Amino acid sequence: MPDLKPIVHAVLEQYVLPPGGTHGVTHWARVLENGLRLAQSTGANLEVVRLFAVLHDACRMNEGIDDKHGRRAAELANAFRGKWFTVSDEVFDLLYEACVGHTDGGIAQNVTVRTCWDSDRLDLGRVGICPEPKRLCTDAAKRPEILKWADGRACFQVVPELVKRDWGIDIPDGIRR
Numbered sequence: 042m043p044d045l046k047p048i049v050h051a052v053l054e055q056y057v058l059p060p061g062g063t064h065g066v067t068h069w070a071r072v073l074e075n076g077l078r079l080a081q082s083t084g085a086n087l088e089v090v091r092l093f094a095v096l097h098d099a100c101r102m103n104e105g106i107d108d109k110h111g112r113r114a115a116e117l118a119n120a121f122r123g124k125w126f127t128v129s130d131e132v133f134d135l136l137y138e139a140c141v142g143h144t145d146g147g148i149a150q151n152v153t154v155r156t157c158w159d160s161d162r163l164d165l166g167r168v169g170i171c172p173e174p175k176r177l178c179t180d181a182a183k184r185p186e187i188l189k190w191a192d193g194r195a196c197f198q199v200v201p202e203l204v205k206r207d208w209g210i211d212i213p214d215g216i217r218r
């Protein structure tokens with residue numbers, strides 16, 4: 042399983058937005074925890090779920106509409122492959138697909154890609170958008186207990202412990218937004 046800490050730091054080296062911003066480190070960490078929780082039900086590939094969490098917004102140029110950031114993230118994943126992580130072609134293809142397509146708001150075919158997209162959508166509460174069940178791709182994400190758990194964390198912009206514990210990053214309260 043890839044170690045996410047060096048990947049997160051490599052992402053931050055080239056990240057042009059505030060690390061504590063809407064699409065920054067705490068979002069990646071909540072997406073990771075959302076994805077891991079969903080994967081317990083969906084059986085999604087955990088390598089893809091974990092890598093997606095820290096890479097999918099890595100190349101955003103702004104915090105608003107940035108249609109091409111999914112494809113740029115996929116290309117960054119390609120550049121990082123072999124340097125910061127090693128995965129099979131099958132796993133990489135899913136990661137690439139998940140990154141490219143996450144910006145379109147669609148419903149994926151593959152359950153791992155679906156899980157990745159839902160892990161991201163479940164964190165929409167941080168920008169005041171309540172995730173609608175009909176726009177989620179997995180039954181797991183539509184379950185009220187999961188939706189409430191994830192949306193509550195998103196709305197309060199909870200900083201997961203793993204940010205400090207596993208990634209060694211301090212996010213002061215003042216720069217969360």
Ligand SMILES: [Fe+2]
Pocket residue numbers: 064068072097098161
């Ligand atoms: Fe995201």
